[in-house]
Amino acid sequence: MPAMDLVEDALMIRDASQGGFGYMQAAKLLAKVLSGGASEITIGAPDANGKITISLAGESFTTAEKDKLADIEADAKDDQTADEIASLIAAGSAAQDVLKAALSVPAWAPSRAAAQALSFPASVKEMVAWGYAAPGDGGGARWKRVDSEPSHAGKFRSQDRIRSDGSISATNGGWWEIVAGNGMTLTPLQFGAVPGQDVNSGPQLQDYFDYVVRSFDGYAFPMDIDLGGMLFRSDQSLNLTGIRQPGLRMRNGEIYSRAQNKIALDFTGGNNITLSNIDVNGAEDAPPDVGILFSRAAGALNDFAGSSTMIIDNVKANGYFRRAACIAIASEVSTWIAPNFRNKHKHYYAVAFAMVDNTQALVDQFAGSMITSEFQTLPPPGTSHSNVCHNMVCPTIARSSPFSVSITSITRANPAVVTLATMDNVDLVNGDWIFITGGTMDEVAYGYFQVANLNVAAKTFQLSGVNSTGFSAYTGGATLQMRMGPAVLMSGVRTFYSQGGYLLSYGQPALVLDTANGTFKDFHFNAQFERHCFDPIAIRNSAGTDILWDIDLNLPNHSQDPGRSLIRALGTGTVQFRGLKLLGWHGVPNVALEGVFYPASKFDIMGGNITIPQEAFLDPTELLRFDGSITAWDRTPRKIEYLDKNTPIQNLMNTFGSWVPVIRDAPTGGNVATTSNVSGTWNRVGNILHFTGFLRDISTTGMNVENDLYIDLSGLPATPANVAGNGVDYYVGSVRTTYIALDGSPVIECLEDMTWARITCSRDGIVNRAIKIGDVTDGNGDIVFQMTVRV
Secondary structure: EEEHHHHHHHHHHOOOOOOOOOOHHHHHHHHHHHOEEEEEEEEEOOOOOOOOOEEEEEEEOOOOOHHHHHHHOOOOOOOOOHHHHHHHHHOHHHHHHHHHHHHHHHHHHHHHHHHOOOOOOOOEEEEEEEEEEEEEOOEEEEEOOOOOOOOOOEEEEEOOOOOOOOOOOOOOOOOOEEEOOEOOOOOHHHHOOOEEEEEEEEHHHHHHHHHHHHOOOOOOOOOOOOEEEEEEEEEOOEEEEOOOOOEEEEEEEEEEEEEOOOOEEEEOOEEEEEEEEEEEOOOOOOOOOEEEEEEOOOOHHHOOOOOOEEEEEEEEEEEEEOOEEEEEOOEEEEEEOOEEEEEEOOOOOOOEEEEEOHHHHHHHOOOOOOOOOOOOOOOOOOOOOOOOEEEEEHHHHHHHHOOEEEEEEEEEOOOOEEEEEEOOOOOOOOOOOOEEEEEEOOOOOOOEEEEEEEOOOOOEEOOOOOOOOOOOOOOOEEEEEEOOOHHHHHOEEEEEEEEEEEEEEEEOOEEEEOOOOOOEEEEEEEEEOOOOOOOOOOEEEEOOEEEEEEEEHHHHHOOOOOEEEEEEEEOOOEEEEEEEEEEEOOOOOOOOOHHHHEEEHHHEEEEEEEEEEOOHHHHHOOOOOEEEEEEEEEOOOOOOEEEEEEEEEOOOOOOOEEOOOOOOOOOOOOOOOOEEEEEEEEEOOOEEEEEEEEEEEEEEOOOOOOOOEEEEOOOOOOOOOOOOOOOOOEEEEEEEOOOOOOOOEEEEEEEEOOOEEEEEEEEEEEEEEEEEHHEOOOOEEEEEEEEEOOO
16 A cells, blocks of 8 residues: 555554554654655554554564553654654655655644643644544544634644744644534534533533534535534523524534523524424423524614525424423524424413514513513514515424323312322422313313412312312313413414424413414414314404404314314404415314304404304304305205305205295284195295295185285295395286286285285286285185295
């Protein structure tokens, strides 16, 4: 093999105890073989005794045995060794050139810490440290001499004061910086971070992040932030804000954050951020405010549109966060692939995920307080910004309870007393809100209550203000969780698509749409909501009219049991949907609903397309307005179209049936004629109803002969409508009669909004006089008629 390769191979061996060469030992051997006048050699593998055989033109050179290598290595570290090697050379200038090249390859040190105690000759321009604090700790890296102290943390200073050009400077000499780029991968270990939860590596992680960020070359980042599949603890907020150059990627690892009341991972004011396989875990005893923050930045970065063009791939933020696991403020163009956000913090106003255009929505959710960034100014509350074009696939977003414990008893008393199976790992204090799932006491099942008079030793507490004296008996089956905040809070989102998600919250709506602080347009949310989630969706509306445009909500859980309603308006004003596609739960709930929309009078739905399991869950006449279609699986026809909330169109194609016309001597009630034969048919197309009637051998016995003859239409499927502005107030049809005294051609007339008709003709000099009961020949009169009306 070439002589230079011998030196390179030798440098791949970390220490003499492994039976290999150290740097200076390799140079000595090279000098010796070069003095033989040849440049081609072969090197064998160490034998059982640690010897290595080097062959040159048929002559073999053998290294010292394994137990003697340590002495050779110690000698090799002497600063005069280079001169000693030079004196070994007996060949000409060609050998000198090869030796000089050999001396330019890196030296090595056991660790970065050890290298700080060494002096390196001027001929050493690069070196390798086999660890950061100790050999083999994973922090090994290549280092190169520089002319002065680097401005980043990837540096150390050796004992010599030599600069990269070989000159000596007491002020600037002896500095080395880490070698990166050209395909080399840097990790936090090379900046002193220690994996695991026991050691705070926050400062070292920040040093590593800062080094990668400053490596931007004007076009792209030459390396990723790569956590190497390891977990690191950070007690501080990690700053990745203001990164406006495209293409920064962060991947493969977990951050255990104890950044109490701070933001664990802050990306405010950045764009083109890609996160892949990153976990942020909030500590229970030192919870961060927010796990991951993406936000527009105000102040110095106010010209920047926001957190845009983000790719969030298999990113998790789990654990305990005082406000939210993840927040996106005024972001644009993002792709979220299987995000997993779970927040276990017991604050009932905390959320798992928030996406808002106006930070006032956060203030309203977080009990009047606002999150803050240590590094950038966030948009102030009350100002809306662009928040558009988001695609989310298979999200799992949950306000998971920090505990779930069985309930052994609930008394029927005033107040009700709850006994738990255990208090181990159950963090309860008086005033906490709890949620009860299941059980045989129906009156408290799936309800939330406040804790009072907690007795930890007895494992009991009272349900504040609850008199359960008359409740059903409790025999078991219930569990206790904390009452958690919403899983998702959104405000002012446009063009949002979420598919195949899972949302969970105990005792509060899983999805809150804040329309008081932002408008929704082109919003599509497909998710399975955990059963008994009270109101799966809540709208936090203003006192005025809040408009939502093109909304698609698909809730594909066959066993969902919303406890009150499907969508609940929390404000005092009107919620107006201009295009709403709602696919409600597929199965039949086990509990009574207050309605799909509650309170119904606050909902104005234009262009609705709603599917529900039972017709009884939605009465459109209770809404402020409704037009569109309602499909209910328990009726025929399943789908009914509505021109307005009072005008259903059962089938836009064609429906028909039969009915029985009745003759009376009053519009309603009165006396009824008998016939030998009576029948009728009707045919409805949209809102047009055509009907016919046939009455034979009409007997008027017992009727008032002076009264008009009325044909009762109440047997028809709909009532003739009042058509505003048509210039008339009645419908006219054709009629044929026999054995009825009249002049001219009779017609049948029906007043709008009436359920009866009369036959009119010219008689006794009176035009359009209604025929009377006395005009019919008793037992012989016949009437056949037809009419078309709008219903």
